[in-house]
Amino acid sequence: MPAPTATFDYDAALRACARGDQQALHGLYQQESRYLLGVALRIVRQRALAxxxxxDAFLSIWRRAGSFDATRGSGKGWIYVVVRHQALNVARARTREVGADEDTVEALLHERQAEGGDSSDAYALQADMGRLHDCLGHLDEAKRxxxxxxxxDGCSHSEIAQRLSSPLGTIKAWVKRGLASLRQCLG
Structure with a gap:
């Protein structure tokens, strides 16, 4: 009779990841990737996207392993939450996407002009967009x-905080200061 295999210690693997041990991350991946892929696939419904x-979730696990707190839950549960949140973020972002080919955009512009919008409006809009692009370029990367x-992307402050791995208060301050800088630049 074969000897029983040792149970995998997720908490220890996450602590090792926090110390920079790449083998620990590899161990987590080997242990759970097929199941985690199933979780992602159920949410995003496309294999390549999953x-x-x-x-992306394993990158996040690697970067955020130091924030894992065993007193708040199990290591295995924590990595499943990370994957679930990543999949939900992708699914939400996909519902906000609006695709339009060049013909559709051209048709909408012609329709707008036929409804009374003149070409000077389009020119003014283009000029304003150029100014906005320049002003965004003057912001530091975090605020931009x-x-x-x-x-x-239509993200909430908490979604942005998660994407940038930054505290919620910092994100709110960056948005507020960034908008103030844009108002001043465009003013």
Whole structure:
């Protein structure tokens, strides 16, 4: 009769990841990746997308392993939560996407002009977008990313905090200061 295999110690593996032990991350991946892929697949419903979710989640596990607290739950549960949140973020972002090819955009512009919008409106809009792009370029990367996540991707402050692995209060401050800088630049 074969000897029983030792149970995997998720908490110890996460502590080792926090210390920079790549083998510990590899062990977590070997132990759970097929199950975690199933979790991601149930949420995003596309294999390639689920694989991307799993990859990003393991990067997040690697970066955030030091924040794991065994007094708040099990290591195995923690990695499942990380994957689930990553998959939900991807699924939410996909519902916000609006695809349009060049023909559709061109048709909408012609429709707007036919409804009374003149070409000077389009020119003014283009000029304003150029100014906005320049002003965004003057912001530091953290503030710019916060504003883009909030206003382009439609993320909440807490979603941005999770994406950037930064405290919620810091994210709120960056958005507020970034918007103030944009107002001043565009003013």
């Amino acid at each position: 694989e991307d979710v799993l990859h 990313n916060c504003i883009l996540y909030a206003y382009v």
